[in-house]
Amino acid sequence: PLIPYTHTWGGRVSTMDDRQKATAIALAGLVLIGMNFMALAPFVAGQVEAGVGDTIAAGYDSEDDYDDEWSESTSERAYFGYSITNVEELTENSAVNAEFEKMGPFVYEVTTHRELLGLDTEAGTVTYSEYDVFEWCENCTWTDDDGNEHASLPGSTEFTNMNILYNTQRLAGIATGIIYGEIFAKAGFANEMMANDLQNKAPSMWAADEISASIDGVAAQLEAAGYDAATAAAMAPVMVMDGAYDSWNASAGGAGPMDPDFSSTAASILYDAADPSTGVCIALTCDIGPMLAAGIGEPSAATTPVRAALYGYDASDSLTDWSVYAMAGAKFLEQGGGADLTQVTDLRERLNAVSGVDISNAVALNNIIFGVEGAEIANGLLSMSDYNGIPLAGVALFLLGADADAFTTMLDYGIGLTQLLALSDYAGGWIGLVGQPTNFPMILVGGSGMMDCDLWWQHSFGGEEPLAGGYISIGLNQGSYEGTVDLSIEKVQEILYTSDYALTDESFSRVFMYNELSGITLPMTAEGPAMGGVVADWDDAYVASLYDISENDAAAVRSWVKDFMFESVIGSLLGFQYGASPYTTQPIENWLYGWSDPVLTGLYDEESSWVKLETNMTYFGSQNEDRPDGLSTGDYDVYVMSIVNDETLGQRLMQGYTNSDGDGQCDFKLNADGTVADADSDGGYPCDEGEIYGMTEHLPWRAPHREAATYGLLTDNIGNSNTVVAGTIGGIADADDSFSVNLVGYSIAESVPGEMTDFKGIPMREHTVDLDPAENQIQAKLIASNSFVDVLPGALPVYFGSHVDIKVEPTTNVAMYGKSVSRFYLDLRGAGMTNPDFEAGDAKPVFEIHTASEIADEDAETFKCKVLDNMDPMYWTDFGGEGDCELEGTMVIDIVTAVLYIAGVSLLVYGAIGLNGARSEDED
Numbered sequence: 066p067l068i069p070y071t072h073t074w075g076g077r078v079s080t081m082d083d084r085q086k087a088t089a090i091a092l093a094g095l096v097l098i099g100m101n102f103m104a105l106a107p108f109v110a111g112q113v114e115a116g117v118g119d120t121i122a123a124g125y126d127s128e129d130d131y132d133d134e135w136s137e138s139t140s141e142r143a144y145f146g147y148s149i150t151n152v153e154e155l156t157e158n159s160a161v162n163a164e165f166e167k168m169g170p171f172v173y174e175v176t177t178h179r180e181l182l183g184l185d186t187e188a189g190t191v192t193y194s195e196y197d198v199f200e201w202c203e204n205c206t207w208t209d210d211d212g213n214e215h216a217s218l219p220g221s222t223e224f225t226n227m228n229i230l231y232n233t234q235r236l237a238g239i240a241t242g243i244i245y246g247e248i249f250a251k252a253g254f255a256n257e258m259m260a261n262d263l264q265n266k267a268p269s270m271w272a273a274d275e276i277s278a279s280i281d282g283v284a285a286q287l288e289a290a291g292y293d294a295a296t297a298a299a300m301a302p303v304m305v306m307d308g309a310y311d312s313w314n315a316s317a318g319g320a321g322p323m324d325p326d327f328s329s330t331a332a333s334i335l336y337d338a339a340d341p342s343t344g345v346c347i348a349l350t351c352d353i354g355p356m357l358a359a360g361i362g363e364p365s366a367a368t369t370p371v372r373a374a375l376y377g378y379d380a381s382d383s384l385t386d387w388s389v390y391a392m393a394g395a396k397f398l399e400q401g402g403g404a405d406l407t408q409v410t411d412l413r414e415r416l417n418a419v420s421g422v423d424i425s426n427a428v429a430l431n432n433i434i435f436g437v438e439g440a441e442i443a444n445g446l447l448s449m450s451d452y453n454g455i456p457l458a459g460v461a462l463f464l465l466g467a468d469a470d471a472f473t474t475m476l477d478y479g480i481g482l483t484q485l486l487a488l489s490d491y492a493g494g495w496i497g498l499v500g501q502p503t504n505f506p507m508i509l510v511g512g513s514g515m516m517d518c519d520l521w522w523q524h525s526f527g528g529e530e531p532l533a534g535g536y537i538s539i540g541l542n543q544g545s546y547e548g549t550v551d552l553s554i555e556k557v558q559e560i561l562y563t564s565d566y567a568l569t570d571e572s573f574s575r576v577f578m579y580n581e582l583s584g585i586t587l588p589m590t591a592e593g594p595a596m597g598g599v600v601a602d603w604d605d606a607y608v609a610s611l612y613d614i615s616e617n618d619a620a621a622v623r624s625w626v627k628d629f630m631f632e633s634v635i636g637s638l639l640g641f642q643y644g645a646s647p648y649t650t651q652p653i654e655n656w657l658y659g660w661s662d663p664v665l666t667g668l669y670d671e672e673s674s675w676v677k678l679e680t681n682m683t684y685f686g687s688q689n690e691d692r693p694d695g696l697s698t699g700d701y702d703v704y705v706m707s708i709v710n711d712e713t714l715g716q717r718l719m720q721g722y723t724n725s726d727g728d729g730q731c732d733f734k735l736n737a738d739g740t741v742a743d744a745d746s747d748g749g750y751p752c753d754e755g756e757i758y759g760m761t762e763h764l765p766w767r768a769p770h771r772e773a774a775t776y777g778l779l780t781d782n783i784g785n786s787n788t789v790v791a792g793t794i795g796g797i798a799d800a801d802d803s804f805s806v807n808l809v810g811y812s813i814a815e816s817v818p819g820e821m822t823d824f825k826g827i828p829m830r831e832h833t834v835d836l837d838p839a840e841n842q843i844q845a846k847l848i849a850s851n852s853f854v855d856v857l858p859g860a861l862p863v864y865f866g867s868h869v870d871i872k873v874e875p876t877t878n879v880a881m882y883g884k885s886v887s888r889f890y891l892d893l894r895g896a897g898m899t900n901p902d903f904e905a906g907d908a909k910p911v912f913e914i915h916t917a918s919e920i921a922d923e924d925a926e927t928f929k930c931k932v933l934d935n936m937d938p939m940y941w942t943d944f945g946g947e948g949d950c951e952l953e954g955t956m957v958i959d960i961v962t963a964v965l966y967i968a969g970v971s972l973l974v975y976g977a978i979g980l981n982g983a984r985s986e987d988e989d
Contacts, residue, residue, distance in 0.1 A: 125191060125708035125715070131181045139176045142199075143207040143217075145169030145913040146653055149225045157636045157647040160227055160893040165909060168224060170207035171653050172217035173199045178682075182703065182723070182757070189709035192757070194701040194723050199658055199681045207915065220654035226911055228649040230676065232896045233848060233860045234664050235635040236582075239626065240574035242635040243561070245642075248496065250525065250539040251518040252458035253449075255495035257532065258505055259419075259460065260406070260447050263434075267415040268402035269356035275396050277350040280305050280335065302331035306388060313391035325384040333377030334389055340375075342513035345506050347375060349393055356402060357509055358393035375508075406434070406447070420491035422484055429479035433463075433488065437477050442641075444477075446492055453637040456538060460492050464499070507531075520554070526561070527552030543629065546621040552614065559612060560622060566611045568626065575854060581627045582858040582897035588776045594853070596777035631896070643667045657912075659684030659698070672696065678847075678889075678912065697726040703757050706795060715795035717807065721760035724752045731758045733851070741770045741851075762791040764810060766846040774851045782856040784840035787813040796880055800830040800873040808834070808887070811865045812841045822872065824882055825925035829872035838866030838890050839903060858899050862892035864908055876932060881920040888913045 147165040149155070155163055176198045183192040201220040208214050235242075280301045287297035287304075306327035327334075338348040348354045358376070362368045364387050370380035378385045401409055409415070413430055417423045424430040432438070436445035436459050443450045444466070448459030466474040467489050475485050493499025495518060502517035510532050524531045526540045528551045536542035541550040552560070561569055568574050576594070580586050580603040588598030601607060609619035639645035643663040651660060658681040665674035675684040675696055683695030700722040707713040724731050731752040734742040739761065744750055752758060761768040767788035772779045780786050793807040803815050819831035843865045845855035854860065865887065872882035890908040892901045901907035920928070 125706075126184075126186055128181065128184055131179075131184075131191075131193070136179050136181075137176060139174055140916070140918060141172055141202065141205055142175050143170040143172045143915040144653070144657065145915070146171070146224050146656070147226070147910050147912070149227070149648065152225060152648045155648070157231070158632050159895045160648075161907075163893060163909065168218065168222065168653075169913070170215050170217060170915070171220055171222070172202045172205035172207055173220075174202045174205070175199055182755075184708075186708070189707055190705050190718065191708050192703065192705050194703050194725065196682050196701045196725075197680065199679065201654065218653075220657075221652045223650055224653045224656055225648060225650040226656075227891060227893075228645070228647055229847070229861055229863065229891070230662055230664070231636070231639075231645065231647045232862075233854075233857075234639060234645065235631055236578050236857050236860050236896065237575060237854060238635050238639070239578055239630060240569050240571040242630050242638055243569050243574070245638050246539055246630060246634050247522055247561075248498070249455065249457060249461055250537060251496045251522055252461035253456055253537070254518050254521045254532075255460050255492060256447060256449060256458040258495045258503070259492065261505075261509075262419040263406055263412070263415045263447075264404065265356045265360075265397075265402055266352065267418040268397055268400035268404075269354070270352045270418055271400040272355035272393070272396035272402070273350050273352055275400070276305070276335065276355070276392065280350070302335045303327045306331045306334065306385075306392075309392035310384065310388040312395075313387050316391070317387075323384075325382060325388065327385070327388075330376070330378040330385060334385075338376045340506060340508045340513075342508065343506060343515055345508075345515075347506075347508065349389070353506060353509060355393040355397040358389055359397045359402070360509065361390075364390055420487065422487045422491065424480065424484060426479060432478045433480065440477075446488075452641060453633070455634060455637050457641070460496060464489060464493055464496060468498075505532075523554050523557045523561075527554075527557040539629075539634075541618075541621045541625050544624065546617070546624065550618055550621045552618060556612070556614060560614075564612065574626075575857070577626060578631065579853060579857050581623060587853060588778075594776050596773055598776065639664055654685050657685075659687060661687075699726055700732060701725040703760070705760070712799060713792075715797035716791070717793050717795065718791045719760045719762050720765055720790050722758055722765075724754055724756045724758065727754065729754075731756065734758050735761070735770060739769045740773070763788040764790055764807075764813065766810075766849065771845070771851065771855075775845070775853050775856045778853065778856045779845055783842050783845065785812070789813065794880070797878050798832075798871070798873050798880055800875040800878055804832070806834050806869065806871075808836060808865075808867050808869070808885075811843055811846065811887075812836055812867075814867070814869075816869075816871060824872050825920065825922065826929055827874055827881065827920075827925055829874050829881060832871040832873060834867065834869035834871070836865070836867040838864035838888065838908070839901070841865045843889075857896075859892065859894075859896035862898065862901070862908070863911070864890040864892070864901070866890065874928075881925075883919070884917045886913065886915055 146168045148168050149160070149163045150166050151162070151164045178196055178198065180194045181191070182194055183190075185191070202217055203219075205217045206214040207217070283304050284294075284297040284301035287300055288294055292300065307324065310325055310327075334348065335350050336348050338354070339345060340347050346352075346354070347357050349358060358372060361372050364372075364383055369383055369386040372386055372389060373380040373382065376389055397403075401411060401415075406412065406415075412434060413424060413427075416430070416434070424433060432445065434445050434447055436443040436448040442452060442457065442459075442462060444459045444462040446460050446463060448462075450457045450459070463474070463478075466477070467485055471482070471485060475482060478485075480488070490499055494501065494503035497518040502519055504515035504517050505521075507514050507516050512531070516531060521531060525537045528540075528542070529535065530537050530540075536547055541552070542548060559567070561567060566573055566577075568577065576587060584603055586601045586603050586607070587594040588596060588600050590598040605616040605619045605623065608623055609616045612619065612622070614622075636645075636647065643666070645662075645664050657677070657679045659675055659677040661671060661674045661684075662676055663674075665676070675687055675698075677684060677698060680698050683697055685695075687696035688694065703721045703723045704717050705719040707716045707718055722732065729751060731750040734750045734752070735758070736742050742750070750758075759765060763769065765771075767779070767783070775782070780788075789805075790807060790813070793805040793813060798804040798816075801818060803818060806814050806816055808814055814834045814836045816832035816834050819833060821828055822831055823829070841864060843863050844861045847861050847863060848855050867885055867887040869883065869885040871880050873880050888910045889912045890901075890903070891911045892898055892908045894901065894907055898907070
């Protein structure tokens with residue numbers, strides 16, 4: 066009985082062994098398959114990801130990596146411009162009513178050139194220089210968001226907008242404008258003086274000569290009658306005065322009751338009388354004697370005492386007074402005194418008498434006196450014009466022309482060099498531009514002393530015009546302040562020339578305008594403006610305290626500087642002197658890449674006059690015989706980039722410049738602490754060719770030394786504190802986290818991570834960057850004066866805004882798609898305006914830039930098969946890949962994986978068959 070039992074049990078044991086074996090085999094198969102999915106596939110994926118990272122990092126760590134493809138790359142950039150269509154309806158101080166036409170696209174190929182300057186694998190950095198070359202692309206197109214293609218418009222297309230330099234030049238030119246305003250005011254004085262010379266002084270000189278000749282004639286007659294010379298000389302003046310009385314008495318119908326006695330007064334009247342305040346001879350035989358004696362007026366209770374006191378007779382002696390007046394007046398009028406100069410026939414002789422210049426050619430004479438026929442602005446010595454509301458005397462044009470281009474001036478007027486020089490001496494003396502200023506005897510207008518152009522200007526600027534009374538249009542007594550200002554000469558000199566706050570001081574005039582436009586002072590310390598100083602309200606009381614004047618006078622000074630000089634005069638002077646205007650029309654290629662500004666040419670020279678919006682290697686249109694390759698836009702940029710295989714890979718760490726333009730000078734140098742180094746004795750920074758300088762971890766125009774140069778006002782003026790270049794991405798970024806983006810040197814902004822998306826079959830993380838233009842005013846970058854002028858309110862109120870779309874592939878953290886639309890906005894409200902309301906239209910776009918870059922289709926396919934497919938659980942199916950999809954070193958692991966899959970599946974199948982057989986035996 067045990068055997069059957071044992072046999073039966075033994076049979077059951079045998080069946081159980083088969084099932085366990087089959088289960089074990091099946092489990093082994095599952096383990097092998099699971100190992101592929103759960104261990105080997107992730108391991109391979111990790112190895113691929115690490116390999117990709119190593120490959121990317123390895124692309125930076127050898128000089129061989131910086132090959133021709135890296136050294137030179139080309140992309141496209143599309144520009145749009147907003148051209149003003151109603152310039153004639155706008156003013157120089159505001160363009161708020163401007164109407165615009167959007168023009169474009171203007172597509173340019175941008176070739177970026179890089180040069181490896183240093184590779185430091187120990188420090189994990191690479192240093193290289195970079196510059197761009199722009200070329201208009203005739204056959205390029207730009208595709209809009211709807212997929213429509215647009216042909217590239219020619220770069221020669223004319224484009225109109227605000228002259229972006231105009232406000233800066235007006236603000237910076239206050240001191241120069243005041244000096245020129247003074248010259249033009251003095252030109253008005255000179256105009257009156259020369260008109261007086263020609264109209265009155267020349268006839269007076271001739272009248273004096275005639276009176277002197279008549280005395281000599283009487284003396285000669287007396288000598289002929291037997292008198293000795295001395296007696297004849299003593300008797301002749303008395304007899305001439307007797308004759309003057311007889312002549313007047315006859316003309317008056319015998320009004321005189323008796324003959325006056327001239328024995329004691331004739332010598333004084335005819336020879337010795339002098340201005341008591343100056344000693345200048347005023348006798349009737351002296352140059353101004355006849356015009357003075359006649360000009361006092363017909364004898365009366367008011368005039369006789371005046372004339373009598375001057376000529377040495379009793380104030381009650383009306384007969385003598387009539388004799389003097391009649392003789393002086395008759396001779397003066399006979400010689401053409403007071404005549405209309407446009408009607409006289411002796412203009413040549415008059416000019417010769419007062420200036421010593423003889424011009425025989427009637428046309429040339431007319432040109433000199435009344436202006437060249439056809440001249441845009443009347444340019445004769447006696448011409449007066451209204452130039453944009455400013456009185457402009459032609460004598461200023463003549464003298465400025467003679468000084469700037471004597472040869473052309475001679476041709477224009479039809480005169481010779483000797484005549485030009487003599488006329489310049491004559492006219493220049495009256496205006497104070499040549500030699501010592503010429504004096505005008507104030508006795509001729511009832512005053513005392515002498516008056517030259519300088520004294521006249523200082524009187525007229527701060528008070529009443531001293532010759533004719535009233536107020537000049539270029540002085541403080543204008544508008545609502547007319548008749549309210551009466552400053553001493555000393556105080557005027559302090560305000561204009563001599564004090565620490567002199568308006569003709571170039572430095573302080575700019576400070577004045579900053580304060581005026583901002584409503585507050587620069588930060589002030591005991592030593593002057595400085596970072597961290599005290600800021601005070603800039604008002605009438607503050608200005609009054611600077612000059613020790615009344616608040617009304619201070620208000621007049623402020624109004625004169627801002628409302629008159631800045632808003633009216635300076636612009637007119639820029640237009641008159643250099644042809645500048647608040648609006649400019651020129652080809653789009655000049656706007657973007659370079660133009661020569663006429664104001665800068667006039668102030669400095671042609672080479673210093675070039676400006677641009679985009680930085681090409683050279684200024685567009687700057688080629689000439691001396692520089693066939695054009696004028697360099699300056700030293701190339703230099704970058705230091707991380708090559709460490711961590712989260713900093715590809716990030717820029719520092720930025721600066723290299724001396725590349727061949728001038729032997731660095732633009733500046735920094736000390737170790739980031740402050741600006743001292744210049745040499747010539748004000749320069751000598752440096753070797755290729756020398757690297759100015760390296761900083763900040764945007765160069767936002768670096769600490771630039772902040773210090775604006776007394777700490779730069780950041781607030783710009784609207785953001787994002788200055789650090791270090792950490793901004795190159796082409797590599799963390800796909801899942803926000804990262805910093807350097808927006809072509811204008812600003813640093815943070816990306817906002819978005820959703821995952823597929824682009825060309827590759828999963829990518831979307832990132833967006835939105836830069837608010839209201840928080841990014843770039844005036845300081847464009848002006849780049851390295852002074853507080855960079856933050857003058859409204860000097861160059863350009864704002865930069867940008868929207869950027871970036872797609873980052875998570876495995877490589879490489880940005881495989883980028884598209885940006887950037888706009889430059891201009892505040893249209895004029896100087897002094899800040900914080901524009903963009904929605905209200907205070908600022909309008911001027912230029913718009915579109916850029917786009919993406920992984921090429923063939924590169925996307927290669928990336929998918931080479932990277933993504935090898936990170937898939939079925940990575941092994943390509944057995945290492947082939948062609949562009951071959952991934953080196955993966956064939957063995959692919960074969961091993963395949964063997965494991967085959968073994969696993971085989972075991973799983975075998976185990977399943979075994980289990981099925983065991984189940985069948987149990988059923989039996």
